[in-house]
Amino acid sequence: MMQAIATTRVSILRGTTTDAYGDEQDTDTPIATGVPASLIEQTRRVTTRDDPTPRIVRYAIARVPAATDVTDQDRVKDERTGAIYIVDATSSMANPASVPDIRLDLRRTT
Template sequence: MQAIATTKVTILRGTSTDAYGDEQDTDTPVATGIPASLIEQTRRVTTRDNPTPRIVRYAVVRLPAGTDVTDQDRLLDERTGVKYIVDADSFMTNPAMAVDIRLDARRTT
């Protein structure tokens, strides 16, 4: 891992259907104790429909190359207990070395 790890995370995955037919997360651990660089950031956003600026918080997460993580997985920060949902992933390639996986995530708890 090239990034400096700031915490360890557990990757949670899976869904089930409740008695009403609604989908809900099962939080089944796929992997635990994965070193991660997790940095929360903010961005000022406006749209044409609503020009009032809003502050959007998100996290940039970097995991070691080859980590089994997909879009919509949940990440549990083992240090703080906060859960994040993966919004987008970036698997960049480098012919000389394996690079970290970069994820955009939103805080869910």
């Protein structure tokens, strides 16, 4: 059971193949589909010491049920919009009273 309120359903995609030129390419092999997820895209204004000009950076965070088989470098496809994200990191809070959702730090690829 998920603690966050689901805003969409996602598919978890995993796997790679090698093309005719020897380059690695992602495959769209689903290892799970219809996974409820709370998916939120946000923007942040960022500046650096080297370049004080503000830039807008987009990022996304998702929460999925604790039993979901998802790892870093998997891809997440939003079944509602068709957008695909790469999983940069997964994390979960320690909670002795209940099993917390898995947090996914995502980067949009399409």
